[in-house]
Amino acid sequence: MSIVEIVYHNENIYTILDKPPPEPPKTPRYESQLERELKQRKIPQLRRTFGYAETPLKPPEDFLKKGHGIGQPIKKSDHKCIVSGNLPPVPKRPPPGKGPEKPKINFRVVNIKKAIKTKPKPVQPRLVDTRDGHRKNIKGSGEVPEYCLRPDFGQMPAYLTKRNMRIQRALDKIRHAEETKESLCKLITEEERQKLLNDLKHNWQLMQKAFLQLPMLTDTIPKILKKTKMEQELKQLEKDIALVESNPYIYIYE
Incomplete structure (x- = not known):
């Protein structure tokens, strides 16, 4: 095993991590060959625009007139009426603006008759229970008997009556079937x-x-x-x- 003695060096281990890593080389940008060929041929379609910045308005003289809109075309027919004999003349149309006269109505008299025949609104009975004039309707307040004065008070409800009738019909049907049943x-x-x-x-x-x-x-x-x-x-x-x-x-x- 040999030992190498380094006498002089300029390397500092404390500044190794401070340096940013080297950037990788960039790949070349993709370019379409078709686009290059179109630019070389100078096709006029590439010079199209998006239209007007603002839509031009029509002058006031070009407003839509009656009969000039988009509609169904009038079908022309080759039919011709053949007149046979003497026909009565076609009645003339009345002149425009002169229609049948409307009967004159006196609305004042009509309103007076309606007011005479109109029945006044019934006054609801009220109850004042304080000296300050606090009032409330007697109906529904519980001060006077109402439920016991109804015509159906104490009677069986309609749905129970219908249910009992349905049960009675079923029992009568069963009883009649048992009475008329033939011997087995x-x-x-x-x-x-x-x-x-x-x-x-x-x-x-x-x-x-x-x-x-x-x-x-x-x-x-x-x-x-x-x-x-x-x-x-x-x-x-x-x-x-x-x-x-x-x-x-x-x-x-x-």
């Missing part, structure tokens, strides 16, 4: 009983035929379940046939 139990006729018996026997024959066609060996679970189910159905059909044959009168519930 119905006696079947002999023809219907015989037809029911024949259908049960026919179903028993079909089930018995399907049961006899089953294999004799029931070595699997599905075969056992199917045979057991068919046996139960056959027993139920036999019970139903015996029940219908032993009872001549059969009632059903709808």
Whole structure:
């Protein structure tokens, strides 16, 4: 390891941080090539202006006159009226400014008649309760009975009356339905009983035929379940046939 001895130097460590860092070099500004080409060609469109600084006004002589505005153009027609026979002359229009005469009304007499027929405003009864002349209307003050003198005092409100009527109509409807309700139990006729018996026997024959066609060996679970189910159905059909044959009168519930 070697040791270097510095005898003379002009570096000061206390002023190192006082110097600003060097600025990075600036990139060149972007310039459009199209803009340069347009300036070289000197296109007249680049010399356009924004218009007048102030909008020039029209002189007073050029005001908008009647019939000179923007409107619908008048459609010209080539139609011509053909006169056949003698027609009465067209009545002339009355001269301008001379319309029908209005009837003269004497407004003084009309106002007097209205004033005679007008009823005066009813005076509201008032009550003076202090010596300084403080007054208030008797109506609504509570000094005289008002609510007990109303014609509907002590009567049932209209909304309760309507509610009770609605409830009563519903109860009457339910009572009428119960009184006129037909019996749910119905006696079947002999023809219907015989037809029911024949259908049960026919179903028993079909089930018995399907049961006899089953294999004799029931070595699997599905075969056992199917045979057991068919046996139960056959027993139920036999019970139903015996029940219908032993009872001549059969009632059903709808």
